[in-house]
Amino acid sequence: MDQTIVAQYSLIAAAFIAGLASIAAAFSDSKAASHALEGMTRQPEMAGKLFTNMLVAIGLIESIPIIAIVIALVLVFANPFLK
Numbered sequence: 045m046d047q048t049i050v051a052q053y054s055l056i057a058a059a060f061i062a063g064l065a066s067i068a069a070a071f072s073d074s075k076a077a078s079h080a081l082e083g084m085t086r087q088p089e090m091a092g093k094l095f096t097n098m099l100v101a102i103g104l105i106e107s108i109p110i111i112a113i114v115i116a117l118v119l120v121f122a123n124p125f126l127k
Contacts, residue, residue, distance in 0.1 A: 051126065054120060
């Protein structure tokens with residue numbers, strides 16, 4: 045009985061982690077892109093450098109939900125709370 049409850053809460057936590065991480069990444073990606081485009085409109089001569097920096101920033105932002113999904117998968121398949 046206790047094992048089942050822990051497994052159910054682990055699944056709920058994994059879904060919550062994955063969902064929240066994807067929402068946060070989408071928000072952060074849009075914010076990084078909008079600020080880069082804003083900088084490109086203010087200084088068009090820096091557009092190439094700003095675009096490169098934006099791509100690096102978006103790549104770093106996207107690594108966070110990937111790590112969070114790995115943690116969620118550990119909670120589901122290799123749960124440390126189950127005996």
